[in-house]
Amino acid sequence: MLKEVRPAIVLVVLLTAITGLAYPLAVTGLAQVLFARQAEGSLIERDGKVIGSDLIGQAFTSDRYFHGRPSATLGADPNDPSKTVPAPYNAANSGGSNLGPTNKALVERVQGALERLQAENGSAPVPADLLTTSASGLDPHISPEAALVQVPRVARARGLPEEPLRQVVNGLVEGRQLGLIGEPRLNVLALNLALDRMAAQPR
Known part of the structure; x- marks a missing residue:
């Protein structure tokens, strides 16, 4: 059984290293070199x-x-964190109002x-x-x-x-x-x- 499981584990670790570490680091590094201002926001x-x-x-x-x-973004209500209140241009909660016409x-x-x-x-x-x-x-x-x-x-x-x-x-x-x-x-x-x-x- 270990013979069948080991390739799957190795593959998961390898793909995690490539797609979760190597690729994001490479893209971030290239962006910092080629488009520094945009990469910084x-x-x-x-x-x-x-x-x-x-x-x-x-x-x-x-x-x-x-x-x-106008901006329809929301933020947490400071008096009740379970509710939201209007917070225009809140980049942490991007989205429209989803209200129909x-x-x-x-x-x-x-x-x-x-x-x-x-x-x-x-x-x-x-x-x-x-x-x-x-x-x-x-x-x-x-x-x-x-x-x-x-x-x-x-x-x-x-x-x-x-x-x-x-x-x-x-x-x-x-x-x-x-x-x-x-x-x-x-x-x-x-x-x-x-x-x-x-x-x-x-x-």
């Missing part, structure tokens, strides 16, 4: 301090900043967001990506239309003319990958950092 620093990542959105709420897509809670949330955005940004049509969450709940991008509709609010809050803000938005639009994949988009954190740099420049 595509982190963004300001003044030597990490303030975010290119890959994960943040909850900007001030009128002085452009706002990203006829769900009352979803309809009320979208309607409330629409009314708030119209009050903040005027009567311009509100792009869908400012009302709907992404599948991951972590999307760091918005469409150019979603950024441009926010320009009047940000300009008012910062006491700036609108045209320079439109130029900043248009200058940061990322095109489709390889010219084919995805849609034009802007990284909200990069856009808000550009705003802060613009405000720091002497006029």
